[in-house]
Amino acid sequence: MAKKINPFQKKNPSYYDKVFEVTRQIPYGRVSTYGAIADYLALGSARMVGWALNKSFYGIQVPAHRVVNRKGELSGRIHFPTPTMMEELLTQEGVEVYQHKVVDFNERLWKPAEHLPPVNPED
DNA sequence: CACTTGACAACAA
DNA sequence: CTTGTTGCCAAGT
Numbered sequence: 001m002a003k004k005i006n007p008f009q010k011k012n013p014s015y016y017d018k019v020f021e022v023t024r025q026i027p028y029g030r031v032s033t034y035g036a037i038a039d040y041l042a043l044g045s046a047r048m049v050g051w052a053l054n055k056s057f058y059g060i061q062v063p064a065h066r067v068v069n070r071k072g073e074l075s076g077r078i079h080f081p082t083p084t085m086m087e088e089l090l091t092q093e094g095v096e097v098y099q100h101k102v103v104d105f106n107e108r109l110w111k112p113a114e115h116l117p118p119v120n121p122e123d
Numbered sequence: 124c125a126c127t128t129g130a131c132a133a134c135a136a
Numbered sequence: 137c138t139t140g141t142t143g144c145c146a147a148g149t
Contacts, residue, residue: 047145
């Protein structure tokens with residue numbers, strides 16, 4: 001059996017635990033980017049976010065479908081159970097997707113750094 | 124400790 | 137559209 005982890009049970013949250021928390025803050029019908037999340041966390045990089053999100057399929061409910069790359073492309077769709085699931089989920093939330101890209105991406109974009117309080121070192 | 128892996132970003136050609 | 141490079145850095149092996 002592959003080793004499974006559940007970040008919400010861990011005493012010391014690691015990098016991707018923070019990524020999950022931020023991702024869960026993305027409002028319904030909005031999207032965010034790997035870069036925006038990385039920027040909010042002020043550590044790691046966009047790669048870390050994608051890599052972390054990949055770990056989100058350990059049974060945790062994370063709206064990973066609301067995270068796209070900087071162009072608004074659904075680059076993560078291939079990691080969902082089905083390649084169309086990410087697009088369909090967004091469509092159900094009212095986010096139009098055309099050829100694997102979010103329509104009006106700039107208006108749909110939700111940056112954690114502009115809506116969430118700064119990260120508290122003491123937390 | 125050394126090495127590899129990435130759902131990225133930004134740029135060049 | 138494609139193929140490159142460089143930077144990024146936690147986690148896995």
